[in-house]
Amino acid sequence: MPDLSTKASVFLITVILAAALLLVWCSRLLLGFHFGSYAATAVVFTAGIALSDHFALRLAPRTAVNIGTTLELGILLLVPVPLATWVVFLGVSLGKMLSHRRWFEVLFNASSHAIAAFVAGEAYMLAGGEIPLPLQIDTLDIFISLTVLIVVHWIVGLTMVSGIVSLQTNQPYIPITYQMSKSVALEHVSLYLMGVLTALTVQENLWTILLLAVPLGIVYISLQKSLQIRQLTRGAVEKMADIIDRRDPYTYGHSQRVASLAERIAEEMRLSWEEIDRVKAAARVHDLGKIAMDRTVLEKKEILSEEEWRKMQEHPGLGAEILQNFPDFQDGTEYVRYHHERWDGRGYPEGLSGEKIPLGARIIAVADSYDAMARARPYRDALPEEKVISIFVDGAGKQWDPRVVEALFKVLGWNTLLLHVPKGKQKALIKLAE
Numbered sequence: 001m002p003d004l005s006t007k008a009s010v011f012l013i014t015v016i017l018a019a020a021l022l023l024v025w026c027s028r029l030l031l032g033f034h035f036g037s038y039a040a041t042a043v044v045f046t047a048g049i050a051l052s053d054h055f056a057l058r059l060a061p062r063t064a065v066n067i068g069t070t071l072e073l074g075i076l077l078l079v080p081v082p083l084a085t086w087v088v089f090l091g092v093s094l095g096k097m098l099s100h101r102r103w104f105e106v107l108f109n110a111s112s113h114a115i116a117a118f119v120a121g122e123a124y125m126l127a128g129g130e131i132p133l134p135l136q137i138d139t140l141d142i143f144i145s146l147t148v149l150i151v152v153h154w155i156v157g158l159t160m161v162s163g164i165v166s167l168q169t170n171q172p173y174i175p176i177t178y179q180m181s182k183s184v185a186l187e188h189v190s191l192y193l194m195g196v197l198t199a200l201t202v203q204e205n206l207w208t209i210l211l212l213a214v215p216l217g218i219v220y221i222s223l224q225k226s227l228q229i230r231q232l233t234r235g236a237v238e239k240m241a242d243i244i245d246r247r248d249p250y251t252y253g254h255s256q257r258v259a260s261l262a263e264r265i266a267e268e269m270r271l272s273w274e275e276i277d278r279v280k281a282a283a284r285v286h287d288l289g290k291i292a293m294d295r296t297v298l299e300k301k302e303i304l305s306e307e308e309w310r311k312m313q314e315h316p317g318l319g320a321e322i323l324q325n326f327p328d329f330q331d332g333t334e335y336v337r338y339h340h341e342r343w344d345g346r347g348y349p350e351g352l353s354g355e356k357i358p359l360g361a362r363i364i365a366v367a368d369s370y371d372a373m374a375r376a377r378p379y380r381d382a383l384p385e386e387k388v389i390s391i392f393v394d395g396a397g398k399q400w401d402p403r404v405v406e407a408l409f410k411v412l413g414w415n416t417l418l419l420h421v422p423k424g425k426q427k428a429l430i431k432l433a434e
């Protein structure tokens with residue numbers, strides 16, 4: 001497990017061992033069990049779960065939904081819990097192996113899904129649930145037991161995934177769990193309800209699952225197409241930002257570098273995943289508004305005339321206006337609009353100050369300034385690191401949010417003490433930081 005922290009590795013091994021014990025226990029319960037018609041159902045669902053992994057849809061950078069959820073819930077309503085646990089374990093293992101995942105990812109995924117299936121299945125039985133599910137869901141009891149099944153399955157599955165993410169990234173568990181569940185809640189609920197429908201249809205005749213596959217396939221293809229269009233649109237907007245950078249040889253790759261530094265600062269500040277993604281996306285296109293600016297102004301070595309300066313100040317607002325039309329960037333438009341505001345209120349376009357400036361914009365401002373200083377410009381060479389440090393020490397609390405500057409120092413491995421010592425002593429320290 002090369003890239004896992006010790007804590008995450010211990011958690012992973014614990015989950016795998018727990019699942020191993022659970023599977024032994026399930027096998028014992030199945031000794032002498034007469035499989036009969038359950039055998040065909042088990043095989044079909046194992047294959048279905050394995051194949052579904054290949055068709056997972058990535059809805060956002062960190063969230064994917066998988067039709068396997070439907071089948072994993074469905075099988076719990078069709079065959080006894082110990083058999084369903086094995087079906088889920090084998091199906092997920094096969095699926096992950098087919099997509100060439102590393103051995104510990106295969107085992108962890110299969111184990112956590114099997115545990116979720118077993119616990120949810122047992123909770124369903126305890127709540128009075130029946131297998132197979134009665135064809136008419138017309139009593140409150142059935143409704144309650146199905147709700148228990150879905151809720152427990154979701155909570156147990158989520159607990160294990162967010163557990164390992166929280167241990168690996170050192171981020172608190174509850175917010176991670178909340179973020180992970182919130183972003184795909186609707187999709188998850190519909191996948192679960194489809195699981196109930198699948199079970200109802202399939203228990204009459206197993207092969208009706210093929211009939212179900214047709215509408216599901218159509219939904220999948222159209223979802224995939226709309227996701228593709230979104231990705232293409234996002235790519236096109238980012239390309240535009242790159243072309244703007246390329247107009248000036250000195251800013252080539254600027255937006256990409258600012259995006260990756262802004263992301264690292266946002267991570268250092270322990271922002272939520274969604275927020276980190278939002279900051280990164282906005283930083284990637286923060287200068288899009290420069291599309292309306294004359295090349296001569298952008299490349300000008302001399303001081304800008306009043307008219308040129310006025311035009312320059314329009315670029316954040318214009319960028320925000322363009323981005324408003326693209327769903328992937330809508331949430332971050334305010335970060336683009338205010339990326340030239342200053343902490344002391346002397347920036348543009350509106351002269352906002354302090355925390356009135358959205359945090360994302362304050363982060364982009366720092367990343368943007370760093371990249372400008374660390375690279376050569378038409379009118380000067382790249383500044384030496386010592387100089388960049390002293391500018392940031394000086395500007396923290398004036399031009400930039402001191403908290404963001406502190407995060408930048410941590411990201412770049414600079415001594416954060418510099419930001420807290422009296423002015424007179426900073427110079428000596430900066431020299432040491434070199």
Ligand SMILES: [Fe+2]
Nearest residue numbers: 286287339340
């Ligand atoms: Fe800008």
